[in-house]
Amino acid sequence: MTGNAVKVKEVVLRKLQMRLKNPFATSFETMQDKTFCLLEVIDENGNIGWGESVASDLPLYNEETVKTNQHILEDLLIPDILGQTIGHPDEISERFSPIRRNNMAKATIETAIWDLFAKNNRMPLSQALGGKKKEIQVGISIGIQDTTKALLNQIEGFLTQGFRKFKIKIKPGKDVGVLREVREVYPDIPMMADANSAYTLKDIDHLKQLDDLNLMMIEQPLDHDDIVDHAVLQKEIRTPICLDESIHSVKDAMRSHSLGSCKIINIKIGRVGGLTEAKKINDYCKQVGMPVWCGGMQEAGVGRAHNIAVTTLDQFTLPGDTAPSSRYWDEDIIEPEVTMTGGIIQVPDKPGIGFEVNREMLEKFAVYEKAFKL
Numbered sequence: 001m002t003g004n005a006v007k008v009k010e011v012v013l014r015k016l017q018m019r020l021k022n023p024f025a026t027s028f029e030t031m032q033d034k035t036f037c038l039l040e041v042i043d044e045n046g047n048i049g050w051g052e053s054v055a056s057d058l059p060l061y062n063e064e065t066v067k068t069n070q071h072i073l074e075d076l077l078i079p080d081i082l083g084q085t086i087g088h089p090d091e092i093s094e095r096f097s098p099i100r101r102n103n104m105a106k107a108t109i110e111t112a113i114w115d116l117f118a119k120n121n122r123m124p125l126s127q128a129l130g131g132k133k134k135e136i137q138v139g140i141s142i143g144i145q146d147t148t149k150a151l152l153n154q155i156e157g158f159l160t161q162g163f164r165k166f167k168i169k170i171k172p173g174k175d176v177g178v179l180r181e182v183r184e185v186y187p188d189i190p191m192m193a194d195a196n197s198a199y200t201l202k203d204i205d206h207l208k209q210l211d212d213l214n215l216m217m218i219e220q221p222l223d224h225d226d227i228v229d230h231a232v233l234q235k236e237i238r239t240p241i242c243l244d245e246s247i248h249s250v251k252d253a254m255r256s257h258s259l260g261s262c263k264i265i266n267i268k269i270g271r272v273g274g275l276t277e278a279k280k281i282n283d284y285c286k287q288v289g290m291p292v293w294c295g296g297m298q299e300a301g302v303g304r305a306h307n308i309a310v311t312t313l314d315q316f317t318l319p320g321d322t323a324p325s326s327r328y329w330d331e332d333i334i335e336p337e338v339t340m341t342g343g344i345i346q347v348p349d350k351p352g353i354g355f356e357v358n359r360e361m362l363e364k365f366a367v368y369e370k371a372f373k374l
């Protein structure tokens, strides 16, 4: 779509520190205190666009951290767009392409420009992206629990709230046995597992046991940057492989499809460098008939709002990880907060991300702030 251009007059970079309600354990870390970059981009008309980075303090999910984000944003990306007139947000990823990777830093600015562009054209971000859904189905990601009883209690609670997909984090020693016990209690719930690269091809015979558990998919069982071994594994197991960490671009999606590395892709806006690339992956996967869904990185409200918008695209056919604000936060940074009824989130029809940022919450959680003006 064409539309009114955006002229960037001012950018404010903040770092926020927020504490999750409970620790969240994956196969590679247990996290409860989250620090992240939040970007406010102001245009010459005083409209404001917001972008949230999903990079955390340590480079355990990918190579980026809050500090690498700060460097790339302050020293390269913000100076590059300050004072510029952006005809369409699709230009941003092209503009930033000489810089290698650093996708989460790039996405922080690119998503803010998308928000600003949608506001300037007085339309919801979902509409600016070409999304048609007015409501989205919601899944839940459940961290590794100390006991199976604790996991079953969590599932019971989330079932009553109406969640549509149950993603269970696994690792060696807390995988097949735990999932089997869950299946004995809940034989039919839509369930998947996420290994966050905890296995290797030496575990093929062990992973074959997942095929008896009627899983929707096994997410990222092997190396974070692999699509070759995943193709070998997919030929050995019936359970569809979903790739998360391995997919950084539409080219990775194309390579994975042609090799047979996966049958489903978890799209995360930050991991792929922004909404334009996420849309390209959506469009390619629609062309080849590969389902996609929107993953999460325990975002605060701005990131959550962008995830809702991208989930309205047509190939996002499976419930994502975009749970309500209350999943992780006693207080979120947006108002209203993201809420859910019966496993459904209503897509906002206000301009841009459709939520206001609560500046009192920014004051409360910000540990760093720097303004960039012409």
Ligand SMILES: O=C(O)CCC(=O)c1ccccc1C(=O)O
Pocket: 026, 061, 140, 141, 194, 196, 244, 295, 296, 297, 298, 299, 321, 323
């Ligand atoms: O935001 C959510 O609820 C999903 C959280 C999640 O699964 C996750 C959280 C941190 C790092 C990686 C992942 C993942 O999806 O692999």
Ligand SMILES: [Mg+2]
Pocket: 194, 196, 219, 220, 244, 245, 266, 295
């Ligand atoms: Mg994952």
